Structure formats: C-alpha cells, structure tokens
Amino acid sequence: MENEKSVVALEPNMDIENEDSDGWDEMEISGEQTTCLFCTSQFLTIAVAMDHCRVEHNFDLLYLKSKYNMDCYSYIKMINYIRKCKPTADSLLQSQTALWSSDDYLKSGDMESWLMYDFDDLGSTPSTPHYAIDGKTPISNITYSDLQRQIQDLTIQLRQKDSMLQNAKDDIDTMKTVTRNIVEAGDSEIVLPSSVGDVPVSLDSEYFNSYSHYGIHHEMLSDTVRTESYRDAILKNVNSFKDKTVLDVGCGTSILSMFAAKAEAKKVIGIDMSEVLFKAMDIIRENKLDDKITLLHGRLENVELPENKVDIIISEWMGYFLLFEGMLDTVIYARDNHLKPGGLILPNRCNINLVACSDLERYNGLINFWDDVYGFNMSCMKSDIISEANIETVPMDNVVSEPSVLTEIDLQTCNTNTPNFSANFKLKITKTSTITSLAGYFDTFFELENPVSFSTGPHCKSTHWKQTVFYLKTPIEVKEGEILEGTLVSFRNVKNVRGLTITIEINGNKYKYSLD
Template sequence: MSVEEEDCPPLLETCAGERGNEDDDSDGWDEMEVSGEQTTCLFCPLQFHTIAVALDHCRSDHNFDLLSLKAKYDMDCYSYIKMINYIRLQKPHPKILTESSVALWEDDVYLKPGDMETWLMYDFDDLGSAPSTPHYAIDGKAPISNLSFSDLQRQIQELTIQLKHKDMLLENCHKDMEHMRKVTKTIVDSGDSLNKKIPNNVISSGCDSSDYFNSYSHFGIHHDMLNDAVRTEGYRDAIYKNIKMFAGKIVLDVGCGTGILSMFSARAGAEKVIGVDQSEVLYKAMDIIRENNLQDKIHLIKGQLERVNLPEDKVDIIISEWMGYFLLFEGMLDSVIHARDTFLKPDGLILPNRCNISIVGVDDIDRYNKVVNFWDDVYGFSMKCMKSEVLREAFVEIVPPEKVITNSVILTEIDIRTCDVNACIFSSTFTLSAHKDGMLTAIAGYFDTFFDLETEVRFSTGPHATRTHWQQTLFYLPDTIVVKKGDRLEGTVSCTRLTKNVRGLSVTITIGKNKYHYSLD
C-alpha cells in the first residue's frame, strides 16, 4: 500500500465507493463518486438527475419559480434551508408559498436538520447568477471542492442525530411491549376470567398513547363540553331536526368521547352507529351505552382512527365534534378527513360540513394591564423581560361584547366535504374598521360552525354569541393602537402548523409595518 493510501481517512474511501483497478492511471482523487441519489420534486414524487432540471419542472408544472421567490422575500441561504425543511414538513400547495404576503418558513425551528437530500446541498447564493450550476452534474459526478471534508463531517453529524432518534424510537417500542406484557399478566392473574372478559364491542388499536388523547381521559373536560349548551344542543338539533336523514343509516362518530353524538344518532333511527375514540373515556362510554340500552345499535372501538378496522367498509354519515380553540388548535380535522376519504360513501354526509374563522378588534385596556403590563412592577420588582414571552402566547378567554371595537372579518372558510389536511395553512388579508373611538389592545379569533341540511343549524363562538367552552382566542398586541371611529386597519393573518407539535399552530399577524408572532401549543 502506498503512503498516500495509508494517509487517506477511511471515511473518504467509503464515500468514494469501490476503488478502481490498481493498474488504473488515475490516482482516484480528482473526482469522487457521490451516491447518485436523484432529486425528488418539492411538490410531487417525480425525480430528476439534477437540481437544475428539478427547478425547471417546479417552474413549468407547479408555477413555483424559486428565483422569483428569492427576490420577493430577499432570501439568503438560511431562508432557503428553512423553506426546504418547511415544504418537506408541512407539504403545502405551491400556491400557498407563492401567493403568501409573508415567508411562512421564518420560524427558526425549520433550521433544525431533517433528512439529508440534494436540495439542501444546492448553493442557493448562486441562483440567478450566470452560469448557475448545481452541485450535482448530469453524469453523477461532483468535484471534491463541492464535497469537502467539512461537508462530510456535517453529514456524519446529521446521520448520527438521525440514528440516535431511531434508537430512541426503538427503546420506546421495547418499553411499550413490556407494558403490554404486564397488562396481559394482570388480566390473566385477576381471577375469574369468565367474569372479566374485554367487551366484544371494543377493539383496541394497540397504538401509542399521547398527551393529547390522555387529556381527554379527564372527565372534567367532558363535563365542560356536555355542559356547553351551544355545542351540544347544536349537534342535537342538527340530528333531531333532520331525523329522516338518519333513519336506517350507518353512522361513524369520530372522537366519540362519552358517546353523546352516537346516542343522538341512534335515537334518530340510525341502523348502526360506530364510535371511535383513543382515550380511556371510551370504557365509560361503554357503560353509558349499556345504561341507555343502546348496545345493540352502538359499537365502540378504542384506538386511533387511522389504524383501526371498522365493522363496515363504508358509512352513510360521519359526525364529529372535532373543533379546537381558534377552530384548528388541537382539532381532529386530519382524522375527520381520513375518515371521509376512507370510509364515507360517495353520496354520504359529513356533519358539520362547513366552518370558518373570523377576527375582530378588541379594546380592553384593563385586561391588557393585567396580562401584559402586570410585568412592569411585580411587588416592586421589574419583570419586563417576561413580556416578550407572554406576548408570543395566544390566550383563550371570553371577550365581553362591549369590548369589541371593530367589525368582524372572515379569514378562511373550510368545506369539510372537500378540504385537505393543508386547510390549517393559510394566509389572509383583512381590513378592520373601528366603529368607535378607543384603544386596540388585541385581535380576537373565533369560529362559526354550519350544518347545511334540509333544516339548517349553525352556531358561533364569537363575542356576540352565547358563551361556549371554546371562548375566543386572544392575540395581545405588543404596542396598543389608538383608533378613531371610521379608522381602517389593514393587515394579514398567516397560520401554519408548529413543527414540534403538529396539533399546535403558529400564527403571524401583520398590521401595517408591524409583524407579530404567536403560538398555540
């Protein structure tokens, strides 16, 4: 072996692939073989030999012009990396990116390393220069300068992080299996097995539990929801006032909880009702169903909807109370969409079938002082540094009707019969008109729900409607705005999912030249 080969780090020999014949005139160092991994389109499964060809495809087939986007948002290489990670994580329609008035990927969470791919190897700073050359050539070769030792070290670091993540998942899997063994042993050892059978109308999916589903195991939450007359009577009226639409039908109740919607449907004449819920409250729902002698009509399944098998291939009606704060926070819209696409007959009903999100301007300086200015003097100590963190959070509370200072504006409409999982990603402009003099201290968000049936039913969670357990979602402004009657405030609200919590939301509100970021987590 030559001195050169002895000094060569083994890693580079691995990356270069198999070495050629020893008789080859080349010393093997002018070029390095790369993996030859093709570039997958940002918006569809097609693959291309180079970034350049992929960019042309995105521009011609998806109307996504990266060069125009670079100029529009004055993007640098860091913004480009965040955009690629945002697209891979959120999977937005390209129209959302090109027509948004703000860069939706500004959050630094999108700088965290994900799966390595050729898009992240592209020299974004060269985009628009002449010539603009991607790192990967047509023949699958890359110059050593473009695949430097520091690049290799970075790739190793990122792969190590991914490996640790996989190890963590594997460890969690082993823990879950051990837990299942203990539960099984407890059942076997518990005595008379004939009197302790697991009810045959419950199927456990075996999927991992989560904080989200565990939260719905607390019965106080169900008390609050059932005690919400606007919510519960809204669903009851939609079913009972359209009773002939339920007669003889098969109904799927997504996230059935205590089973109230399932029982409404059964009483309305449904032939069979299937209730699915992943939380532990389902076992109490079984008792409730038996207490009301509806066990022959209502079949309960414990598990995550996306992983369970239903006793029916298709259903006539899907009903679900899936809405969360600001409509989309911790909502189950993704599960409802999966149920619709998987189990609903082509001519089936989905209830509710439509929702929208609206905002109004709020003037409540007393509440603002308690929430925000409180930190100026806390028992004689200044804690102003806390304000920035407080102002990044959205608050869920009641807005007194007399504190509303502007008209309401609808930000987005969601047709649950046709929408997809990107319904929570939107950007909407608004114009709020002050109907009296005052001080704008916050923007309040709320939603309306519609059952577009023969006898229509709807309810609102807005400040002027009867109070609901959803209340309103308050976005307090760092700088209050003095307004006069007739003043118009123009801006934009952009919403997307949080990376660290897919059930959470990131909301950006722009008013004039000021931009404010909030999270619902």
C-alpha cells in the same frame, strides 16, 4: 397452616412441556385462607372475599377508591386501620373524611393476603360486575366451561397486548431511525410530520390522555351551545339519519352516537382513543342502545371498522381557533377512507373570524404588570407573555370592529393542509378607542333540510372554546369608521403537529404567536 396447592387440569391433551403454547395447561389456586375484613368468614381468594364484603357487609371498595381518590398507599393504610380499629363497614362508607389518613397505618401488623392485592387495578376493567381479579366472576361461582372460556378470552387479550407492544416498539425504532438520520444529515432538509396521522400512536399519547379526564367531558357536555346544536342538527333532521350507518369520530362519552341512534340510524359506530371510551360503553348499555351502537377503542387511522363504508360522519372535532388539536386530520381521513360517495359530513362547513378589541384594564393587568413587580422591573417577560395566544371570554363591549372572515372550510373538499393558510383582513372600526388585542373565533354550520348553526364569537352566548386572543405589543389608536388592514398567517407548529403558529402583521408591526 401450611400452604397447599390444588391443580385443575384444563386442557389434558396439551403438551405440558411446550411453555410457548397458546393454551394454558393448568391453573394454580392458592390454598391460603383470606379472612373477611368485618367478620370471621374465610375464603380461598381475594376475589371471593371482596364479593362477600360487598354483598354481606355492603362494603363498596370501588366507591371508596373514587370517593377519596385512593392509591395503593391509602389502601394499605385502610386495611391496617380496619384490622387495628375494627370499624363497621357503614362507618367507613359514611364518613366524610378518610379515617385512616394517619401514616401510622402504613406500619402493618401481621402480613396478610389483603395487603398483597394489586389495588391500582381495581375498577380498571370496564363494567366489572364483581370485585374479582381482572373483572372475572369469583372462582367459587363459575363452572369448568366458564373457566375454559375465560382462559380463551384472556389468551386473545394477551395476543392483542403483545401486538400493541410490538407496534409501540416499532414506533420507537422508527423514531430512533429518524433521530439518527437527522443527526447524520446535519444541515440537510428534514421531513417532519405533515398531519396527525403521521405521528406514531406512542408519541401522541399525551393528547389522547388529556381526554381521559372526566372534567373535560363535563365541560363539553355542559356547553349547551355546542351540545344542543348537535342535538338539533341530528334530531330535527331525522330523515337524513333514518336507516343510515353513522360513524362518530372521537365519540368521547358517545352523546352524538346516542343522538344518531335516537334519530333512527340503522347502525352507529363510535371510535375514540382515550380511556373515556370504556365509560361510554357503560353509558350505551345503561341506555339500552348497545344493539344499535358499536364502540371501538383505538385511533381511527389504525383500526378496522366493522363496516368499512358509512353514510354519515359526525364529529365534534373543533379546537381553539377552530384548527388547534389537529383533529380535523382524522375527520378528513374518515371521509377519504370510510364515507360512501355522496355521503354526509356533519358539521359540513366552518369559518374563522377576527375582530379588534379594546381592554386597557386587562392589558395593563396582563402585560404592563411586568414593568413594576413589587418594585422590580420584569419587563423582559413581556415578549414571552405576548407570544402566547390566550383563551379568554371577550365581553362584547370590548369589541371595537366588525368581524372579518379569515378562511372558509368545506368539510367535503378540505385537506390536511387546511391549517396552513394566509389571509388579508380588513377591520372596520365601530368605536374610537385603543386596540389592545385581536380575537379569533369560529362559526359552525350544519347545512341540512332544517339547517342549524352556532358561533363561538363574543356576540353570542359563551362556549367552552371562548375566543383566542392575540395581544399587541404596541396598542393602536383608532377612530370610528376607520379601516384597519393586516395579514394573518397560520401554520402547523413545527415541534407539535397538533399546535399552531400564528403570525399577524398590522400597523407596520409583525407579531408571532404560539397555540400549543
């Protein structure tokens, strides 16, 4: 069959010679037939064929993509397997393994339109009601006015993408200039970013991408100490939220936004830079809260909010050793630019604590292990192992001192220099033992009419933050009742503004650790 093309004129008054015009003059619809994967029905587009397979044969391609973690090669093999072996849709969906796993199915027979489909884009558009291209309804089901509206929407999206691309190019140009200045300056003083807001978005993508993985959100939501504390702070203080405008910074799956809506907030604005925000939109709609909650995708420092000033800021911004990740900077930006005078920040206070620990078995397994590795001496590895702060759950039985508070943070008054601090500590020894490490943790406070607090210390139920453990190169022998004194200095990591460099002086020795 010869290919034919039908042209639908959408804007007859447009200048068809102006290739740079904002409108689209015409849209071409391929006349090539696409045959269903399971029957002889034919369609003009892949989009309509996919909808047919889903409705008539219950063939959920998006479900298969998720179930088998399929990529474009898996998709090609699956199409060839269907054409060659002619299985039923049910057998494909119900099988516990991918029936098309053999690489033999990468060798196609006759070329067809199914193999030309951009499979990687399937499901990338939030809340796609059909399996149509770009999440749009199949052409056979839409009207002329629908087409005009969709074209207008796509034009707006294109402009937004162009703007984002230009911003990325500007960021790259900025970094090129900085690099050139560094090279030309030689030994002269170099100014590095002092907060995460100074880092170009394009260079901060690794951090945001880490929160696009659903596993991390499962871990955080499963942390009952964390999630129930926020829930109780909000729902046990409804009077503080009733009829208020709330900003949820780094909203993730929007759990805090939904708590706020349940507490009768008038309006909730959630913002997150990671791709999980699009799933959060689905969650909001599924819970019928889209009339109260507005979600925005982007970095707060670069986004215009629908309401510039809010009554309350809520955020779960805390990282390991409280300050790792640097998300506190964004909360401070929100406070300084979007919080009404007298507004509320939750949580509103945190502190960092330090305790001494004794665990010779763990120390020997992690540090002294390198003295004899299958008969070889690898002790040169020790210094690198010790210089890395470890995230571990410390058993309370291994804690051999009372805690010492290193620093207190008031969210109403702190600034972006908060991660840079120095603190003297005194650890009162509670058990005669050998100190092999020091462990840091934080406490969080919601100081409201009905106050709520939680701790990430070893004396409480474990959280996903665990404790930050600093192993000593030289263990220290101590006796019960003794006071062990030292100094801890924290600074932002020079190369990574979200990381920390921790220096500890104790018992005449100085240790440097990275949390990166």
